[in-house]
Amino acid sequence: xxxxxxxxxxxxxxxxxxxxxxxxxxxxxxxxxxxxxxxxxxxxxxxxxxxxxxxxxxxxxxxxxxxxxxxxxxxxxxxxxxxxxxxxxxxxxxxxxxxxxxxxxxxxxxxxxxxxxxxxxxxxxxxxxxxxxxxxxxxxxxxxxxxxxxxxxxxxxxxxxxxxxxxxxxxxxxxxxxxxxxxxxxxxxxxxxxxxxxxxxxxxxxxxxxxxxxxxxxxxxxxxxxxxxxxxxxxxxxxxxxxxxxxxxxxxxxxxxxxxxxxxxxxxxxxxxxxxxxxxxxxxxxxxxxxxxxxxxxxxxxxxxxxxxxxxxxxxxxxxxxxxxxxxxxxxxxxxxxxxxxxxxxxxxxxxxxxxxxxxxxxxxxxxxxxxxxxxxx
Amino acid sequence: xxxxxxxxxxxxxxxxxxxxxxxxxxxxxxxxxxxxxxxxxxxxxxxxxxxxxxxxxxxxxxxxxxxxxxxxxxxxxxxxxxxxxxxxxxxxxxxxxxxxxxxxxxxxxxxxxxxxxxxxxxxxxxxxxxxxxxxxxxxxxxxxxxxxxxxxxxxxxxxxxxxxxxxxxxxxxxxxxxxxxxxxxxxxxxxxxxxxxxxxxxxxxxxxxxxxxxxxxxxxxxxxxxxxxxxxxxxxxxxxxxxxxxxxxxxxxxxxxxxxxxxxxxxxxxxxxxxxxxxxxxxxxxxxxxxxxxxxxxxxxxxxxxxxxxxxxxxxxxxxxxxxxxxxxxxxxxxxxxxxxxxxxxxxxxxxxxxxxxxxxxxxxxxxxxxxxxxxxx
Numbered sequence: 001x002x003x004x005x006x007x008x009x010x011x012x013x014x015x016x017x018x019x020x021x022x023x024x025x026x027x028x029x030x031x032x033x034x035x036x037x038x039x040x041x042x043x044x045x046x047x048x049x050x051x052x053x054x055x056x057x058x059x060x061x062x063x064x065x066x067x068x069x070x071x072x073x074x075x076x077x078x079x080x081x082x083x084x085x086x087x088x089x090x091x092x093x094x095x096x097x098x099x100x101x102x103x104x105x106x107x108x109x110x111x112x113x114x115x116x117x118x119x120x121x122x123x124x125x126x127x128x129x130x131x132x133x134x135x136x137x138x139x140x141x142x143x144x145x146x147x148x149x150x151x152x153x154x155x156x157x158x159x160x161x162x163x164x165x166x167x168x169x170x171x172x173x174x175x176x177x178x179x180x181x182x183x184x185x186x187x188x189x190x191x192x193x194x195x196x197x198x199x200x201x202x203x204x205x206x207x208x209x210x211x212x213x214x215x216x217x218x219x220x221x222x223x224x225x226x227x228x229x230x231x232x233x234x235x236x237x238x239x240x241x242x243x244x245x246x247x248x249x250x251x252x253x254x255x256x257x258x259x260x261x262x263x264x265x266x267x268x269x270x271x272x273x274x275x276x277x278x279x280x281x282x283x284x285x286x287x288x289x290x291x292x293x294x295x296x297x298x299x300x301x302x303x304x305x306x307x308x309x310x311x312x313x314x315x316x317x318x319x320x321x322x323x324x325x326x327x328x329x330x331x332x333x334x335x336x337x338x339x340x341x342x343x344x345x346x347x348x349x350x351x352x353x354x355x356x357x358x359x360x361x362x363x364x365x366x367x368x369x370x371x372x373x374x375x376x377x378x
Numbered sequence: 379x380x381x382x383x384x385x386x387x388x389x390x391x392x393x394x395x396x397x398x399x400x401x402x403x404x405x406x407x408x409x410x411x412x413x414x415x416x417x418x419x420x421x422x423x424x425x426x427x428x429x430x431x432x433x434x435x436x437x438x439x440x441x442x443x444x445x446x447x448x449x450x451x452x453x454x455x456x457x458x459x460x461x462x463x464x465x466x467x468x469x470x471x472x473x474x475x476x477x478x479x480x481x482x483x484x485x486x487x488x489x490x491x492x493x494x495x496x497x498x499x500x501x502x503x504x505x506x507x508x509x510x511x512x513x514x515x516x517x518x519x520x521x522x523x524x525x526x527x528x529x530x531x532x533x534x535x536x537x538x539x540x541x542x543x544x545x546x547x548x549x550x551x552x553x554x555x556x557x558x559x560x561x562x563x564x565x566x567x568x569x570x571x572x573x574x575x576x577x578x579x580x581x582x583x584x585x586x587x588x589x590x591x592x593x594x595x596x597x598x599x600x601x602x603x604x605x606x607x608x609x610x611x612x613x614x615x616x617x618x619x620x621x622x623x624x625x626x627x628x629x630x631x632x633x634x635x636x637x638x639x640x641x642x643x644x645x646x647x648x649x650x651x652x653x654x655x656x657x658x659x660x661x662x663x664x665x666x667x668x669x670x671x672x673x674x675x676x677x678x679x680x681x682x683x684x685x686x687x688x689x690x691x692x693x694x695x696x697x698x699x700x701x702x703x704x705x706x707x708x709x710x711x712x713x714x715x716x717x718x719x720x721x722x723x724x725x726x727x728x729x730x731x732x733x734x735x736x737x738x739x740x741x742x743x744x745x746x747x748x749x750x751x752x753x754x755x756x
Contacts, residue, residue, distance in 0.1 A: 119742075119743075120745070122742065254662070254666075254668050254669075275658065275659075276669055277659040280653065280655040280658075284632070285633045285655070290723055290726055291654055291672060293674065295744065296668060296739065298668075345736055346735075350669075358442070358722065358723055361674065361676070361677060364499070365496070365497075365748075366673065366744065366747075366748065367498070367748040370743075370745040370749055371748055
């Protein structure tokens, strides 16, 4: 750690230092002591805190020094997290996802997928890993041609289109981000899939009808702790009791604690990563669902974020020119900090498959998720 | 339904009846109205209630008529379930497992495995399915030669011996059933594995030392709701923080509710099948563990129980001669009722893989659980 006046302190351990934290002024140092969660992000963004060395590895080291068991203060804050109404949900989503498709196109994969990928091997490409993730989601759901699927939170539409194209299902997809829905509808038209995929610009809680399958990838984090039961209501109302099944893919925690305060302020307002116990007790059990399968993909998210960071760095000049240096530094920190969180186990990524308790599970063993080749051709 | 005086009632639906419940006297009919959970079992055992047709299918139909969502009364009873102290745990286990090795040998598989099997396909034999289960448990734990494993509740020793023989690990196995430990030690000696497998006749809560892996198959059901945290204490104390991992295989529930009252009275005193939320919130989260993988094997348990019922029926004359007709009928009902519970989703069978939050998960994808051949040769 290096201070503005030249003073520096090194860890006493004999290990080789990972990097240097250069603190630019006394106010920043005080802020880091009093409220490190907010100040680290704010000072880094403003350039009053500089990191020499690998940012992600420095953040990992910081996380590893901290305890993964939350304090009572954090648990209380998690309990008190505000509930996301429909209008606050729309506002929160707008803040993040309507930054502009052009921004995300700069550094996401070709299909514009902004959720954890599933890498068949550590050396797979990001494009392959996103496709493999979509295919695994469909396999875990055992989608059959002609079935109907409800999707809650559909991003730029890649999964909905994949399901319709590769598995022959019809998809009704809800999303409150206007920019994303416009983009997804254009893609559906271009691919000739408008008869099978309907993108609806509305809150998923408006969904009506009956569906064979439910899927939500990367939306549950935005529901908020006190609104989890509303997803249960949707499941109970819309999922077929005989033979229905669903999949939730979400950023989660081992123990209840709020998301990092700076991330909530600057990047994801209203976000809360729930625990597996919260998801089963508040969503699945009240709606009469049995958990069939859970897979923790946290290392895959660390790997995904590492890909995104490299791609983001490669376009840093363009980002700086279009959005400014503070914005660029905030996103650089957010991507590196998220990677460190998943690498150290501060955050988890759960894929949960479930079905109404009275439905027979859709698979006998999980072997066919892996032993058969990739999904059927279009 | 047919009464002692010749009166009978048929369901009004046009479906073909599955079987006949013949009620022998007025007292039994009243008991079934007032307290069906206890009276069904007691009357069936005493022969005052007869079932014509397939017992398991009749019980399934009864379960399907009931709601899988527990009443507040049941939830309260689940909350008030007594805590199992060491002495009550020993007593409860003695009641069930020390019935005599000869009894279980009559109808279990050749390895004497009394937990849910994992059938690679529905047509696999019970022996193959128990071996496959043991192999899958070892694969999910990624056991490597030379590692140390703590087993809580080791039955007649089949899994401990399998791990040592097939995967080259050393096993310390706790079991409070005297008859089972004697049998398991004899097997270890016969197979020349006494240097690698130690069977300890003691409560698993006495375990000391540090281990690479923890495994418990079919023991958690006997811990009782209010003692779940003690398993967390054992995990925190004994599992290596860097690279340790564990597996819990247990009968569970979607929602908290007590086990059927008759089963608790006559078959499994002190038993409580926990929910996934209870296991994560009371055992894994407080001990700093991350859930890595969950698989629900309830159809495999229905299938296992169907095998056991057929084998039990094949030796019914021997059972009647040695233990009496009431005992035989009680076990017949218990096996059929359990099969119906798993078939209808009243009971679940969860296999949960976990690791200390700071450990890297032991696998990248689950593909190698399925794509590589069976375990390494001895």
